[in-house]
Amino acid sequence: MRRRASLVLLAFAVCLAAMAPTLRWYVFPRAVKIPPNQYQVTVLEAKPATLLNYSTLKAEQVEKLTIIQTLKGNVEESKRIERHAGRDVVVWDSLSYVAGPDGKMVSQIPERYIFDAHSQDPVHATGESVDGDPVRREGIEFKWPFLTEKRDYQYFDAQARASAPIHYKGTRTFRGMEVYYFEQTIPWTKVPMPKSMPVKGITAEFLARTGITRWYTTKRMFWVEPVTGAPVNGEEIHKEELRDARTLMGQDTVTAFAGHVKMREDYLRSTEELVKSNRALVLLVTSYLPRTFVVLSLALLALALWLEARGRRADPVRPPLTRPS
């Protein structure tokens, strides 16, 4: 009886011991993915900000500038691309809509970002774009991979339509969470005019004909929760200038926008809640269950060996019968 119990325990111990690495290295990459139908809004503000007034053609300080960033998963497109890519793909249609203090549009940049649902690697397919221009992304954008590492990543800059390193600058504590802090500085770079301009009659083509060029620099900061790879906070010190503008604006360089953009408090709170719940799920598959299974399997194995030893002592091999002489 004891020997049978020890064999049953041995079977359970083997099952748990094999299940632990299976969960971490087989189930995790297949089951933990970004859902293709994600819909997320983030509101960021710059208080105060410097903004070009297109009626006076002068830069003015305004009390507040708001950036409404929407990410919307396009399920139909992700299914279409998955058929050719042979892996789970997420397609995010995003819009960064910049509104002035009166709520009117300052600029808007639509994007289509296509990436692997688990690894966050970019997937190149028709439709990948920024403001209507086809692009080929390298590296990440908006989100880091699950189980983010303490290293630099390539981060795609939508304004410059190019990728550059975003540097890991250390581990910080943000609202009680351990996060990795990343920083990227884009030096002054000539960038395309937005397709949508805030004033009717002024188009990107019109400005290009006058010889005006648009330049931009930014310092981008992200606080990333490493288990989910989700940024829990983001800030940007952003400056934009119109240069070679003497013909139209009377001076060579005019500030189009300058400000320190930060996530609004209510969105910081909701992002924190979302990240904390997702973090628990990811940890369940990558850490809590595998570790519990290893400990349990060792305990069951020890118990099985002990029962087996006890069974052998209680049931010794009978000595051979000898005939009395």
Next chain:
Amino acid sequence: MRALVAAAIGMVPVLLVILLFALVDLPPDGPTSPQPLLTADPGPQK
């Protein structure tokens, strides 16, 4: 010999899990959200 059989039986559920993930496509999470890409501040987040 019996120990080997027990270990092999223990491996069965693990192989079934592997087979399940290899063969079954996880169902998609639903359709594209009907909510639009926003062009105005949606107000305070609840």
